[in-house]
Amino acid sequence: DTEVTQTPKHLVMGMTNKKSLKCEQHMGHRAMYWYKQKAKKPPELMFVYSYEKLSINESVPSRFSPECPNSSLLNLHLHALQPEDSALYLCASSRDMANSPLHFGNGTRLTVT
Amino acid sequence: AQTVTQSQPEMSVQEAETVTLSCTYDTSESDYYLFWYKQPPSRQMILVIRQEAYKQQNATENRFSVNFQKAAKSFSLKISDSQLGDAAMYFCAYRGQGGSEKLVFGKGTKLTVNP
Numbered sequence: 001d002t003e004v005t006q007t008p009k010h011l012v013m014g015m016t017n018k019k020s021l022k023c024e025q026h027m028g029h030r031a032m033y034w035y036k037q038k039a040k041k042p043p044e045l046m047f048v049y050s051y052e053k054l055s056i057n058e059s060v061p062s063r064f065s066p067e068c069p070n071s072s073l074l075n076l077h078l079h080a081l082q083p084e085d086s087a088l089y090l091c092a093s094s095r096d097m098a099n100s101p102l103h104f105g106n107g108t109r110l111t112v113t
Numbered sequence: 114a115q116t117v118t119q120s121q122p123e124m125s126v127q128e129a130e131t132v133t134l135s136c137t138y139d140t141s142e143s144d145y146y147l148f149w150y151k152q153p154p155s156r157q158m159i160l161v162i163r164q165e166a167y168k169q170q171n172a173t174e175n176r177f178s179v180n181f182q183k184a185a186k187s188f189s190l191k192i193s194d195s196q197l198g199d200a201a202m203y204f205c206a207y208r209g210q211g212g213s214e215k216l217v218f219g220k221g222t223k224l225t226v227n228p
Contacts, residue, residue, distance in 0.1 A: 040221075040223075041221075043218060088156060101146075101160050102216060104158035106156050
């Protein structure tokens with residue numbers, strides 16, 4: 001069982017839809033991450049929150065909007081996505097942003113039609 | 114910028130045998146952290162083993178061990194007594210020391226375990 005929970009597991013959305021991905025951890029971790037992973041590729045960092053503040057934005061298009069309501073929750077709001085945004089979206093958390101290892105969730109498989 | 118190279122896109126091993134996955138990295142830092150992550154078809158990235166660069170002793174976790182050669186910037190993963198459940202993508206990753214260092218991944222090695 002994963003200690004980082006992501007919902008939904010699968011999501012199919014049209015290019016005009018608005019949807020949200022959710023991530024939750026109860027390990028007391030203060031850093032949370034969104035990664036995008038295409039098939040047979042390593043994860044690519046999108047955003048990092050540290051102590052509930054956005055710390056890193058890897059020049060992600062504005063159609064992806066992260067939100068960290070509290071230290072346990074991380075959302076990724078999606079709007080007007082393109083088919084090329086179809087991918088596995090992984091959430092991760094770590095004790096802090098220093099050297100502590102990342103713990104990943106099972107991901108959300110997103111398909112944009 | 115730091116880079117991580119995994120030169121073996123695919124590897125296979127017979128059940129109960131030993132296999133070594135290669136990883137090299139490039140960095141100008143003296144203190145950093147190295148990780149091996151496993152990603153089975155279930156999709157979750159699972160931490161297999163970690164190594165602190167300042168530690169000379171190679172990390173070991175049950176059947177998994179590393180050969181860390183700091184001067185050569187090499188960090189290989191050895192899996193002993195391979196099991197069918199070891200089949201997965203394996204990613205080598207680097208993280209510098211500091212407050213905002215990103216995790217840099219290699220491209221991954223797909224390991225197949227043959228019964």
